Amino acid sequence: MKYFVVDAFSRQKYRGNPAAVCLQEGDMSDVEMQLLAAEFNLSETTYLQFLADGHYRLRWFTPLTEVNLCGHATLAAAHVLWNQCGISATQLRFASRSGELSARLHDDGIALEFPLVETAPLADSLPVRGLANSVVAAFSAGEDLLIELADSAAVQNFVPDLAAIAALPARGLIVTASAAVGDHSDVDFVSRFFAPAAGIDEDPVTGSAHCALAHYWSQKLGCNALRGRQISARSGEVEVAISGDRVTLSGQAVTVMEGKIF
Structure with missing residues (x-):
């Protein structure tokens, strides 16, 4: 399984927030995902799984637990799809524990559409x-x-x-x-x-x-x-x-x- 480490919300490496993006090739147990996230020991490890019709599934794990929503790791996953995987679509859709999320390219980076928290x-x-x-x-x-x-x-x-x-x-x-x-x-x-x-x-x-x-x-x-x-x-x-x-x-x-x- 391939992985990438991406510094998100930054124009420079070694700044912003690093996330591990794992290109999930098959089924993984929750235990395996959590153990690997602990091995990376970054604030978030995200598992990116390709689904049908241009959709992707995202799951996010800290070194200790799975979380419901993570912005920087979603930004990192979108960045990997466009820059390392050669995806041509200008908008991506992700299934997650917080419902459907989306990412789109714009002139100065990546824009994520997330739920507003009051x-x-x-x-x-x-x-x-x-x-x-x-x-x-x-x-x-x-x-x-x-x-x-x-x-x-x-x-x-x-x-x-x-x-x-x-x-x-x-x-x-x-x-x-x-x-x-x-x-x-x-x-x-x-x-x-x-x-x-x-x-x-x-x-x-x-x-x-x-x-x-x-x-x-x-x-x-x-x-x-x-x-x-x-x-x-x-x-x-x-x-x-x-x-x-x-x-x-x-x-x-x-x-x-x-x-x-x-």
């Missing part, structure tokens, strides 16, 4: 130490929780209490702030994402989190087309555009590795 205020503050004086707002965000901090510097300097975050009743924690001033004023918002319970202490660039970030910041800023930067150590940028109950996530990707799984 955010809602939390009645109680999050039980995470060290946040009491810096939280502007706390929201539910689908499978995740979202907190807004005072500014981009607070997000950059945030030191996660991984044990407390792992104990939250959520897949992970999104930490975000407006980027109107400071070092990131060329984008609309910044974020970081932590999911230690899923085996990802900090995810470099999280497409699925931007399904909620798009909703949150569109409500606050009154704009349906925004640009976000995830300010992890590797960093990456995601453009978002809302249309009804869908959100388009746009970005670039670079293939850095390929090989064969025995």
Whole structure:
């Protein structure tokens, strides 16, 4: 079985978020998929299976568990189909645990059509130490929780209490702030994402989190087309555009590795 490692949401290799894309040749058990994902030990390993009529199936695994939605690994899979597999179609359709997803080529990269995740205020503050004086707002965000901090510097300097975050009743924690001033004023918002319970202490660039970030910041800023930067150590940028109950996530990707799984 062939595989590729792709750095997603980046124009440069060794930036953005790396994902392993496995071209699934036949049936694999869930146990095999999980063991291989642990072997890669990246935030996501995706299994890409060719179906009939130009459709593909995607499944995504962290080193510890299967997840319902993953943006950067979907971007990586589309990039592989167009750049390593020579697929000529300009739009791809994927069957997934979150329904049908699609990817299309555009002038400056790849656009993913994903479900919009609505955010809602939390009645109680999050039980995470060290946040009491810096939280502007706390929201539910689908499978995740979202907190807004005072500014981009607070997000950059945030030191996660991984044990407390792992104990939250959520897949992970999104930490975000407006980027109107400071070092990131060329984008609309910044974020970081932590999911230690899923085996990802900090995810470099999280497409699925931007399904909620798009909703949150569109409500606050009154704009349906925004640009976000995830300010992890590797960093990456995601453009978002809302249309009804869908959100388009746009970005670039670079293939850095390929090989064969025995």
